[in-house]
Amino acid sequence: xxxxxxxGGSVGQTLxxxxxxxxxxxxxxxxxxSQAEFDKERSMADTISAWMKKTGGKxxxxxxxxxxxxxIINATSGGISLDALKQAGAENLKGKVLIDIAxxxxxxxxxxxxxxxxxxxxxxxxxxxxxxxxxxxxxKAFNTIAAAVMVDPSLIKGExxxxxxxxxxxxxxxxxxxxxxxxxxxxxxxxxxxxxxxGTEHYLxxxxxxxxATGTPFFNIKIVKS
Amino acid sequence: xxxxxxxGGSVGQTLxxxxxxxxxxxxxxxxxxSQAEFDKERSMADTISAWMKKTGGKxxxxxxxxxxxxxIINATSGGISLDALKQAGAENLKGKVLIDIAxxxxxxxxxxxxxxxxxxxxxxxxxxxxxxxxxxxxxKAFNTIAAAVMVDPSLIKGExxxxxxxxxxxxxxxxxxxxxxxxxxxxxxxxxxxxxxxGTEHYLxxxxxxxxATGTPFFNIKIVKS
Numbered sequence: 316x317x318x319x320x321x322x323g324g325s326v327g328q329t330l331x332x333x334x335x336x337x338x339x340x341x342x343x344x345x346x347x348x349s350q351a352e353f354d355k356e357r358s359m360a361d362t363i364s365a366w367m368k369k370t371g372g373k374x375x376x377x378x379x380x381x382x383x384x385x386x387i388i389n390a391t392s393g394g395i396s397l398d399a400l401k402q403a404g405a406e407n408l409k410g411k412v413l414i415d416i417a418x419x420x421x422x423x424x425x426x427x428x429x430x431x432x433x434x435x436x437x438x439x440x441x442x443x444x445x446x447x448x449x450x451x452x453x454x455k456a457f458n459t460i461a462a463a464v465m466v467d468p469s470l471i472k473g474e475x476x477x478x479x480x481x482x483x484x485x486x487x488x489x490x491x492x493x494x495x496x497x498x499x500x501x502x503x504x505x506x507x508x509x510x511x512x513x514g515t516e517h518y519l520x521x522x523x524x525x526x527x528a529t530g531t532p533f534f535n536i537k538i539v540k541s
Numbered sequence: 542x543x544x545x546x547x548x549g550g551s552v553g554q555t556l557x558x559x560x561x562x563x564x565x566x567x568x569x570x571x572x573x574x575s576q577a578e579f580d581k582e583r584s585m586a587d588t589i590s591a592w593m594k595k596t597g598g599k600x601x602x603x604x605x606x607x608x609x610x611x612x613i614i615n616a617t618s619g620g621i622s623l624d625a626l627k628q629a630g631a632e633n634l635k636g637k638v639l640i641d642i643a644x645x646x647x648x649x650x651x652x653x654x655x656x657x658x659x660x661x662x663x664x665x666x667x668x669x670x671x672x673x674x675x676x677x678x679x680x681k682a683f684n685t686i687a688a689a690v691m692v693d694p695s696l697i698k699g700e701x702x703x704x705x706x707x708x709x710x711x712x713x714x715x716x717x718x719x720x721x722x723x724x725x726x727x728x729x730x731x732x733x734x735x736x737x738x739x740g741t742e743h744y745l746x747x748x749x750x751x752x753x754a755t756g757t758p759f760f761n762i763k764i765v766k767s
Contacts, residue, residue, distance in 0.1 A: 427736070429739075432658070435661040437650035437651075471767050472765065506751070506753070507750065507754065511750045514653065514749065517743045517744070517747060518747050520740045521704075524732045524736075524737045525740070531766055534766035535765055538751060538760055538761075539698065540757055541697050541698065541757055
């Protein structure tokens with residue numbers, strides 16, 4: 316499958332590496348592809364050069380990555396997602412499924428991060444993207460777990476859940492099938508329409524504390540009911 | 542044990558009824574105790590008159606409930622908790638453990654509720670109370686589950702977690718022992734200091750969506766790790 320990943324940080328690199336290993340034709344999109352940018356040190360991720368060498372993957376602009384993909388993954392930071400996807404171009408996203416993994420976190424107040432205020436006022440990055448790109452099928456998913464767990468849920472012992480939200484039932488089936496087939500997810504919980512993104516984006520301050528409590532970023536939640 | 546519950550809504554009534562049934566000397570505190578107030582219809586809860594008749598429980602002012610209790614439970618809505626506990630009086634809370642169950646939700650934007658903006662800016666109700674009453678040991682707990690589950694975790698099949706936060710280790714042990722003995726909780730996850738309240742208070746928008754997804758308010762999460 317042709318996959319375009321928007322964002323060259325830890326999440327984009329991890330997903331890209333796994334999907335290339337699975338045999339897919341991946342383009343990783345970054346804002347300004349250039350040798351200087353490829354060699355730049357990145358926080359909690361490899362340089363783009365190191366990632367290219369390791370995976371054999373291609374790195375291009377946001378727009379080229381979006382144009383390339385039949386499936387698009389938003390792996391940018393939530394605060395810049397709308398801008399990055401506007402650069403990617405509505406025409407390159409039209410009619411496609413967009414998996415939105417972004418979390419709109421503000422680290423300026425220290426740890427734990429807060430949710431960027433705009434996204435606490437009755438909206439979310441997922442909803443904002445769906446509204447900005449009405450001809451794209453946005454599915455919020457994978458934003459409640461560490462990158463390594465996204466692509467290998469078996470890192471965690473026992474059953475645990477992938478939470479997804481989106482307006483389009485067929486797009487949610489596409490993403491669920493993708494999560495099962497590419498990464499081995501077995502339990503997927505559908506939170507309904509894209510408004511569910513408010514819930515999963517607000518979960519991050521708890522996620523950070525649970526990381527402290529469990530002593531590992533390799534954890535997740537299982538929904539248990541009566 | 543002498544227990545003072547601040548707040549006569551669904552959470553206060555449910556906890557009060559269970560603790561009275563367990564043999565404790567409970568005073569339920571409401572803002573303005575009067576026959577008219579006792580008979581007033583309450584959203585998603587019995588009238589106070591009906592609760593008194595059913596449980597034999599006592600209902601007094603916030604201050605009288607706080608003065609009565611050696612253990613205090615804040616069961617008010619998060620948006621009014623600070624005001625309610627100021628009415629209860631610092632002198633009546635001093636040196637005591639305060640279990641804070643409050644969630645600062647704003648339903649004015651429809652469902653799911655948002656977190657009241659003030660509490661998205663690097664603080665939480667739990668932290669605000671701890672700061673306002675430094676001689677009281679605030680433990681955030683029980684705010685991530687429905688009232689019926691708080692007092693009967695066996696309503697849910699399988700293991701699931703009670704999340705607690707607080708600055709004082711002895712107070713957290715008191716609350717953990719209380720949760721085990723009075724209600725039968727078996728798995729308690731300590732999120733560290735009271736800043737953990739930011740995490741659990743931000744979980745509520747997700748909780749509301751999970752209620753929709755599971756079809757029941759009787760659910761909870763289990764933390765699963767590597």
